[in-house]
Amino acid sequence: MAMITFRINRYNPDDERRGHYAQEYQLDVQKGTTLLDALNEIKWKQDGTLTFRRSCRSGICGSCAMTINGVNNLACETQVLGLGGSTITVEPMRGYPVIKDLVVSLDPLVRGILAVKPYMITHSPPPSDQERLQSPEEREKIDGLYECILCGSCTSSCPSFWADKEYIGPHAFLKAYRFVADSRDEGSAEHMEALDDRHGLWRCHTIFNCVEACPKDLNPTKAISELKKELVRRKLG
Amino acid sequence: MTNFDPETIHDVEGVPIHSVHRHDVVIVGAGLAGMRAAYEASSEFDVAVLSKVFPTRSHSGAAQGGIAASLANEEEDHWEWHMFDTVKGGDYLGDQDIIETLVKEAPIVVREFEHMGCPFSRTPEGRIAQRKFGGHTKDFGKGGPVLRACYAVDRTGHALLHTLYEQCIKNEVRFYPEFYALSLIVRDGVCRGLVAWDIINGGVHVFHAKTVMFGTGGYGKAFKITSNALANTGDGLSLVLRAGLPLEDMEFVQFHPTGLYKQGILVSEAVRGEGGYLLNKDGERFMERYAPEKMELAPRDLVARSIQTEINEGRGCGENGDYVHADLRHLGEEKIMKLLPQIHELAWKFLHVDCIREPIPIQPTAHYSMGGIPVDIDCQVLADGKEKPVKGFYAAGECSCVSVHGGNRLGTNSLLEASLFGRRAGKSIVRYLRESREFPELPADAAKDALAEVERILGASGTETVGAIREELQEKMMLECGIFRDAETLEKLAGELRELEKRFDKIGIDDRSEKFNYDLLEAIELGHMLDFSELIVAGALRREESRGAHSRTDHPDRDDKKWLKHTLAWKRDGRIEFDYKPVTITRFQPKERKY
Numbered sequence: 001m002a003m004i005t006f007r008i009n010r011y012n013p014d015d016e017r018r019g020h021y022a023q024e025y026q027l028d029v030q031k032g033t034t035l036l037d038a039l040n041e042i043k044w045k046q047d048g049t050l051t052f053r054r055s056c057r058s059g060i061c062g063s064c065a066m067t068i069n070g071v072n073n074l075a076c077e078t079q080v081l082g083l084g085g086s087t088i089t090v091e092p093m094r095g096y097p098v099i100k101d102l103v104v105s106l107d108p109l110v111r112g113i114l115a116v117k118p119y120m121i122t123h124s125p126p127p128s129d130q131e132r133l134q135s136p137e138e139r140e141k142i143d144g145l146y147e148c149i150l151c152g153s154c155t156s157s158c159p160s161f162w163a164d165k166e167y168i169g170p171h172a173f174l175k176a177y178r179f180v181a182d183s184r185d186e187g188s189a190e191h192m193e194a195l196d197d198r199h200g201l202w203r204c205h206t207i208f209n210c211v212e213a214c215p216k217d218l219n220p221t222k223a224i225s226e227l228k229k230e231l232v233r234r235k236l237g
Numbered sequence: 238m239t240n241f242d243p244e245t246i247h248d249v250e251g252v253p254i255h256s257v258h259r260h261d262v263v264i265v266g267a268g269l270a271g272m273r274a275a276y277e278a279s280s281e282f283d284v285a286v287l288s289k290v291f292p293t294r295s296h297s298g299a300a301q302g303g304i305a306a307s308l309a310n311e312e313e314d315h316w317e318w319h320m321f322d323t324v325k326g327g328d329y330l331g332d333q334d335i336i337e338t339l340v341k342e343a344p345i346v347v348r349e350f351e352h353m354g355c356p357f358s359r360t361p362e363g364r365i366a367q368r369k370f371g372g373h374t375k376d377f378g379k380g381g382p383v384l385r386a387c388y389a390v391d392r393t394g395h396a397l398l399h400t401l402y403e404q405c406i407k408n409e410v411r412f413y414p415e416f417y418a419l420s421l422i423v424r425d426g427v428c429r430g431l432v433a434w435d436i437i438n439g440g441v442h443v444f445h446a447k448t449v450m451f452g453t454g455g456y457g458k459a460f461k462i463t464s465n466a467l468a469n470t471g472d473g474l475s476l477v478l479r480a481g482l483p484l485e486d487m488e489f490v491q492f493h494p495t496g497l498y499k500q501g502i503l504v505s506e507a508v509r510g511e512g513g514y515l516l517n518k519d520g521e522r523f524m525e526r527y528a529p530e531k532m533e534l535a536p537r538d539l540v541a542r543s544i545q546t547e548i549n550e551g552r553g554c555g556e557n558g559d560y561v562h563a564d565l566r567h568l569g570e571e572k573i574m575k576l577l578p579q580i581h582e583l584a585w586k587f588l589h590v591d592c593i594r595e596p597i598p599i600q601p602t603a604h605y606s607m608g609g610i611p612v613d614i615d616c617q618v619l620a621d622g623k624e625k626p627v628k629g630f631y632a633a634g635e636c637s638c639v640s641v642h643g644g645n646r647l648g649t650n651s652l653l654e655a656s657l658f659g660r661r662a663g664k665s666i667v668r669y670l671r672e673s674r675e676f677p678e679l680p681a682d683a684a685k686d687a688l689a690e691v692e693r694i695l696g697a698s699g700t701e702t703v704g705a706i707r708e709e710l711q712e713k714m715m716l717e718c719g720i721f722r723d724a725e726t727l728e729k730l731a732g733e734l735r736e737l738e739k740r741f742d743k744i745g746i747d748d749r750s751e752k753f754n755y756d757l758l759e760a761i762e763l764g765h766m767l768d769f770s771e772l773i774v775a776g777a778l779r780r781e782e783s784r785g786a787h788s789r790t791d792h793p794d795r796d797d798k799k800w801l802k803h804t805l806a807w808k809r810d811g812r813i814e815f816d817y818k819p820v821t822i823t824r825f826q827p828k829e830r831k832y
Contacts, residue, residue: 045702048703049750055290056296056466057500057502058464060394061290061296061466100753119403132352149298182354
């Protein structure tokens with residue numbers, strides 16, 4: 001057991017004048033307590049106005065991404081005592097408009113996703129009564145891409161996105177490459193159409209923040225460089 | 238209302254005109270059932286999907302192990318075998334005509350997912366890979382376990398959910414993310430739409446619709462230890478009850494044998510399917526005592542009871558003896574990291590256990606709701622629970638009871654049921670809309686109850702708290718209506734629930750604002766949980782037998798003479814009323830269930 005101070009960055013949309021402010025809560029924390037457990041405990045026993053998104057509790061839905069001691073992560077997967085220190089700072093993810101307390105708007109995420117035509121595009125009809133064939137080696141090429149949970153941690157950590165709100169974002173590039181790399185997909189040109197743009201791939205300056213921020217250990221920067229190569233190949237070819 | 242003109246938007250008392258929307262189809266829930274229906278119907282009609290969470294946050298995404306279909310990609314398999322296993326797994330309470338449809342259409346549904354781009358794992362020949370799961374067998378139970386669960390590593394639900402979201406984007410489905418359904422508009426046996434709360438901006442909205450479909454998920458959050466998401470509060474079921482409609486077989490709640498110790502988070506059955514052992518504190522593979530033939534690959538109800546018995550009889554692990562071990566060490570690092578990487582990640586992140594080197598502490602966890610909204614084979618909601626459909630109202634997936642799972646669901650049959658009946662609901666909505674071009678009349682007082690509920694809770698300033706009542710509800714349901722039940726504790730629990738309801742009338746909340754107010758939402762959700770929990774307990778008390786997941790220690794045997802029937806329950810003026818309907822038996826006569 002340890003008494004931990006949670007310093008939470010708050011914002012009440014009904015009180016614009018007050019703006020963003022920090023509020024501290026104390027909680028006795030046991031081994032095994034996740035940050036989400038702690039936030040729930042605070043909300044349920046101390047202050048019902050504290051607001052954050054949450055759902056699955058098991059790191060697969062992506063609801064509870066937030067900035068924890070300066071780093072984006074999922075609250076449900078973060079062990080409080082694993083963070084070390086007696087004060088933990090919790091903020092809404094950076095770069096997105098804040099709706100209330102730790103809740104941010106997901107609109108930029110969706111806008112980025114829509115830009116890359118985020119669905120498998122095929123022109124040849126599938127075999128009837130059978131699946132399309134894909135070898136295990138071909139299938140392996142989308143490992144590290146399809147696992148994205150759309151939590152938004154990567155794009156929120158990206159300085160290019162901070163400077164350009166129209167930037168499509170690493171999460172969407174990862175999605176685009178998930179299809180470009182899929183042996184079954186026949187629409188690479190369509191997925192990449194929006195990427196060759198000032199708000200697209202070329203705005204990535206390989207800072208690698210997105211890689212560090214991803215709670216699922218995925219590598220958007222790698223996907224981006226693959227897409228850049230593909231674009232160049234297409235231009236020269 | 239006499240001169241109703243379906244072409245113009247009508248006033249609804251208390252709701253601004255810009256908050257009245259109109260769609261051919263309004264679907265609540267963006268999990269596998271809801272989005273599969275949306276995908277189907279959006280090829281021809283204007284479809285809106287409301288969801289209390291952003292679509293890809295839906296709990297279908299947490300499913301891990303697979304989706305069942307007798308593709309026979311890896312070895313011989315037949316739909317007849319799948320049917321037998323599903324019937325037997327459900328302890329003969331499933332309706333066999335509908336189970337036959339489920340297993341026959343399963344290969345079509347799975348291959349369609351592949352055509353949509355779902356990243357299934359593959360066999361060396363490039364076909365969809367399949368693995369073993371509990372209760373799925375060869376040759377009508379006479380052979381060993383069969384490779385039937387089609388999988389995408391151990392993230393099958395996630396892969397399917399995101400694939401469907403992508404396809405819905407392609408079909409231009411209109412999403413209303415973070416809209417929370419408050420009430421159904423059903424008058425004179427016709428569903429006319431629903432009332433919902435805009436979580437982000439606040440405010441009551443009316444959705445006027447020709448058809449409404451529920452894919453609202455299960456009710457696991459009524460239990461303390463659960464694999465379910467915080468959002469799985471069974472709202473849809475209670476909304477149906479409040480609309481004067483019945484619920485079916487609510488007493489059947491599945492406890493998954495392997496929940497992560499304390500958190501209850503799902504540890505996929507693929508762990509057992511790929512060859513993991515269950516061990517007690519003496520390191521003994523105790524399933525030998527309970528299911529000598531199928532061992533760890535017996536169905537969930539049986540394995541959960543076995544684990545609980547080990548714990549109750551003092552053979553549990555740890556200081557408190559309240560868990561057992563799932564041991565994967567003999568599978569080796571390569572197999573674990575290739576086939577069960579998410580399990581490795583979960584055990585590490587939540588328990589700091591490296592399952593390559595240590596066994597995982599697990600305990601049974603409330604997992605799946607077999608009961609739900611009674612529907613027919615075309616997913617039409619039944620007003621009498623038997624044959625009379627509510628016009629324009631459909632349901633599919635975990636919130637519904639069609640009933641394919643009977644008293645106990647087999648692993649990988651839920652992703653199948655949700656997608657397959659979501660698809661059927663979509664098709665049946667399309668058929669209906671081709672015939673019915675007009676919007677039903679929208680009553681002016683359609684939002685009355687919803688407005689009153691929001692106003693009451695936003696103004697609630699009593700001394701009781703939502704958190705405390707909910708915690709007590711979840712603890713009591715787990716302890717007194719869990720894996721094992723008996724008349725005495727159930728009767729006690731029924732009284733305790735009435736007390737909790739009284740306390741719920743005296744709650745106070747902290748957050749009185751309209752924007753993103755989860756304090757308000759959690760209070761509404763608690764009201765729903767109290768509503769349907771009463772039905773679970775009352776149904777469990779009446780059913781004096783043990784069948785599937787419903788285990789009465791005071792009535793340990795299955796009683797086909799008296800109880801081979803479905804429970805139907807209504808809530809009328811605060812009182813629960815029961816009716817029953819027969820089970821449809823076609824190919825397989827009930828037999829003793831042994832594994």
